[in-house]
Amino acid sequence: MIDQGTLENTLAAATARGGKFAEIFVEDRQSSGALLDDNRIEELSSGRSRGAGIRVIVGESTGFAHTADLTERGLLQAATAAADAARDGNGGVRTVDLSSQHVDSPSPVKVMPETVAKQRKVELLELANDAARQVGDSIAQVSVGYGDVRRRIQIANSDGLLTGDDQVKTRFSVSCVALGDTGMQTGRESIGHTMGFELFDQYDVTDLAVKAANRAITKLGARPAPSGAVTTVIGKGGGGVLFHEACGHGLEADHVAKQATVFAGRVGELVASPLVTVIDDGTMPHEWGAYAIDDEGKPAQRNVLIEDGILLDFMWDELRARAEGRPSSGNGRRQSYKYLPMVRMTNTYIANGETDPEDIIADTDSGIYVAQLGGGQVNTVSGDFVFGMTEAYLIENGEITEPIREGNLIGNGPEVLTSIDALGNDFEMGAPGTCGKDGQGVPVGDGTPTLRVPALTVGGTAA
Amino acid sequence: MLDELLELGDRIVGRAKDGEQLEAIVVNERETEVRVFEGDVESFTSATSQGIGIRVINNQRQGFAWAGTLDPDVIDSTLAEARDNATFGSVDPDLKLAEPDGVPMAELDLYDQAVADFPTDDKIALALKLEKMTKAGDPRVVLVESADFADSISEAAVVTTSGIRIGGRDAGSYVTSTVIAGGDEETQIGFGYAVGRNPRELDLEKAAEMAVERSTRLLGAVKPETGRITVVLDPMVTAQFIGIIGATLSGEAVLKGRSLFADRLGETVGSELLTLVDDPTNPNAFTAGEADGEGLATRRNVLIEGGRLNKFVHNSYTARRLGTESTGNAVRGFTSTPGAGTIALSLAPGTREQAELIADIEDGVLIQGVSGLHSGVNPVSGDFSTGADGLRIRNGELAEPLREFTIGSTLQRMLLDVIEVGGDLDWLPSSAAGLSLVVGDVTVSGA
Incomplete structure (x- = not known):
């Protein structure tokens, strides 16, 4: 993307006013999307965004500037702005010799989405729309979305690193509204992987549409969710968002450095039920949060965070790792070239257990079964987290019975982790997610087998 | 700069073919953000974001494309992409660009030159002062997790073949403080802010008090x-x-x-x-x-x-x-x-x-x-x-x-x-x- 000489000159300008570390992050992002709504192909859109972010670290301070001007002149201007923002007066001429390093992508692409005719994408939308509407007369509205993004990045830094990655993601989603005597309900289903258009060799969009439509229809008959503490069985797959919120964010080294997490200082301690092993793995082939290198140029890793309940390590980016004199764990990510990188999760999941999931339900006298989760949020300082249930049922006498309406579940991370008392053997990754932190969104994956928490607080309206 | 955005919009809309409706939105934004931690600058970000979006309506079909730059070289490719996208949209006779409706624009004074003129060192000083005030707010404050100053100046123009040609700009600044209060047993987090157009008029005391109150009163x-x-x-x-x-x-x-x-x-x-x-x-x-x-x-x-x-x-x-x-x-x-x-x-x-x-x-x-x-x-x-x-x-x-x-x-x-x-x-x-x-x-x- 940018030639080596220009990168070297830019890094020299970035360190001209001092600084122990300088980095240039170049990004070229092309995206395309198609939306069907209200029985119309409403919009095809295409976008292109190119630019570079330059940071200079002096002592504990970081200067950062970005530009959409990728000429040498534009890059030098940004480098000077970043250097001005973080200056220590100890500057001088410093030369950087870059050596190129290549890391194989865990997610090779078979069919580049940009090579696929737009008509083919439109046909997929129409197929899904028709399939959803055929499920029942109560389906009142259907919206179907397709999107692909190709993100090429290049990173060079004053340590001499020069590397890059080509990340391709493709996604598809169906949202339905069902109308009944009790009002409207919604059902949504989405897929997304770090791969090309071959996504649709693996998935049938009509299956997705039927699932989404059935979810909305089922909820028409849902009764108000219970309120208060109940035994909660979390279904396989998307239930992994529980761990993303309950402990994932609390294990990010930037929170740890500021003592802003309940897990600070607890490495080596039992922080979860011995059933629980939590892994963050950026190398999982084709998963939504996978990449060859992170946005600081470090290869993705498989990091075991909690093993058999014992906290082994946190997740690290370059800045926090340097301060501790240890290597980064490959978790430095950013939304785009316009942002500083920070510690982020990749694909976070709980490892498989041994119990038959049917036995977990049969063994539960009363409670709720959560089949699909929405997003969540955590206060890392107190450990309190919430997440939404978008498909859930009552469990009565060991059987899944009636559907219940949407609501949030709330719990405290450390308490929930230690109380998990059953773990299924049906591990699966869930739907693609976007994790938000400090104003930046990045793609992440979650996964889990079926599991049981003896008490989570359900925020229903049935007293 | 606003004039340049409007002119760029004119150039795009000037490419319209017979029977084709074109709309250009052109945006230019400048932002700075200072974050301080324990008396030092933790990060200083200076950022410029620019872009154009082009909407095409032709034969009752709509297409759209955008590019994150104001480089005139991308106009051709973005317009071509929007036109191509329009050929796949559903026919919809109600698809039309907005037309001037005679409602007069309110005259708002949303731009304050003070934002652009505010020196970098003063931005850092404001954030440091906020951190200090927050820390001193209550003995139970363990840590000021972050104290931030941020400002932005944004300009945008919309130009269409249907007779709309409008530009506007605004500027603003704000500070935020995030506090951790507590002790060994328990900690709570609280957030406070102050917002205004002129950075010299930001109420730091309000931001500090708010963050302290919201964290300390949750203890226990x-x-x-x-x-x-x-x-x-x-x-x-x-x-x-x-x-x-x-x-x-x-x-x-x-x-x-x-x-x-x-x-x-x-x-x-x-x-x-x-x-x-x-x-x-x-x-x-x-x-x-x-x-x-x-x-x-x-x-x-x-x-x-x-x-x-x-x-x-x-x-x-x-x-x-x-x-x-x-x-x-x-x-x-x-x-x-x-x-x-x-x-x-x-x-x-x-x-x-x-x-x-x-x-x-x-x-x-x-x-x-x-x-x-x-x-x-x-x-x-x-x-x-x-x-x-x-x-x-x-x-x-x-x-x-x-x-x-x-x-x-x-x-x-x-x-x-x-x-x-x-x-x-x-x-x-x-x-x-x-x-x-x-x-x-x-x-x-x-x-």
Whole structure:
């Protein structure tokens, strides 16, 4: 993307006013999307965004500037702005010799989405729309979305690193509204992987549409969710968002450095039920949060965070790792070239257990079964987290019975982790997610087998 | 710079072929952000974001493309892409660009040169001062996790073949402070802010006090019992709540059968105390603006008046489909086509301060903060369930702090269950203003 000489000159300008570390992050992002709504192909859109972010670290301070001007002149201007923002007066001429390093992508692409005719994408939308509407007369509205993004990045830094990655993601989603005597309900289903258009060799969009439509229809008959503490069985797959919120964010080294997490200082301690092993793995082939290198140029890793309940390590980016004199764990990510990188999760999941999931339900006298989760949020300082249930049922006498309406579940991370008392053997990754932190969104994956928490607080309206 | 944006828009629109409608949106934004930690600058970001978005309507089909640069070289490829995209859209005779509707633009003074002139060292000094004030606010403050100063100057132009050519600019600044309070046993986090156009007029004391109060008063929080109870929503929570109500009043949601109020125009949907207004022409609003995303004048729209549903918000397309006029509510950035949404919401305030509202409540909960709104509220069905923290209200006074509970109801019921609207209107750094709101019969789920 940018030639080596220009990168070297830019890094020299970035360190001209001092600084122990300088980095240039170049990004070229092309995206395309198609939306069907209200029985119309409403919009095809295409976008292109190119630019570079330059940071200079002096002592504990970081200067950062970005530009959409990728000429040498534009890059030098940004480098000077970043250097001005973080200056220590100890500057001088410093030369950087870059050596190129290549890391194989865990997610090779078979069919580049940009090579696929737009008509083919439109046909997929129409197929899904028709399939959803055929499920029942109560389906009142259907919206179907397709999107692909190709993100090429290049990173060079004053340590001499020069590397890059080509990340391709493709996604598809169906949202339905069902109308009944009790009002409207919604059902949504989405897929997304770090791969090309071959996504649709693996998935049938009509299956997705039927699932989404059935979810909305089922909820028409849902009764108000219970309120208060109940035994909660979390279904396989998307239930992994529980761990993303309950402990994932609390294990990010930037929170740890500021003592802003309940897990600070607890490495080596039992922080979860011995059933629980939590892994963050950026190398999982084709998963939504996978990449060859992170946005600081470090290869993705498989990091075991909690093993058999014992906290082994946190997740690290370059800045926090340097301060501790240890290597980064490959978790430095950013939304785009316009942002500083920070510690982020990749694909976070709980490892498989041994119990038959049917036995977990049969063994539960009363409670709720959560089949699909929405997003969540955590206060890392107190450990309190919430997440939404978008498909859930009552469990009565060991059987899944009636559907219940949407609501949030709330719990405290450390308490929930230690109380998990059953773990299924049906591990699966869930739907693609976007994790938000400090104003930046990045793609992440979650996964889990079926599991049981003896008490989570359900925020229903049935007293 | 604004003139350059308009000229770039002219150049794009000048490429229109016979029978083709073209719309260009051109945006230029500058931002700085200073974050300090323990007396030092942790990060200093200086950023410029630019871009163009091109919408094509041809043969009753629409296409769109955007590029994150103002480089004239990309005009050709972006326009070609938008044209190509238009060939795949569904035929829709209502697809047309907005046309000038004669509504005059409000004259708002949204740009303050003081933002552009404010020196870098002063920005750093402000953030450091805020950190110091926050730290000194209470002995229980363990750490000021971050103290930030941020400013932005943004300029945008919309030019169309249908006779619209409009540009506007605004500038603003704000500070935020995030505090961790507590000790060995327990810590709580709190957040405070101050917002304004001129950075020299930012109320640092307010930001520091707010962050300190919101963290320290939660120390020792317990989980409440489950039950139905009266709640007082703190202004920040009310702003989020009315933002969700605003989403249900979007003409787009109505048009596509996703609004739970679609058939209720003219009917009573809330307490007679409720008057909900969307008014981007109010210069006090953080999101005030003279023109909407299609270049039409923004205007004051009363959406709910004394509990009666009065109006939905529309862009020109949703209005045309539903046989009405645009309300100047096209919302978008340069990376998307216009949606229809509220821009600057507020409730008509009552007269009493929060303490007076609380004094009348024998048994209730002050909701200080909510979490998981995006996952626990369904604006289509109206189901409302969110995580919360706050303080118990006993015999008219604030009592023990509470955490790890949820509040639940439905949007429909909450509007009807409003008992009183506070007089403490506060223009938050968001698209909705805050005030204290008393809502009865909300389910609190805890132990």
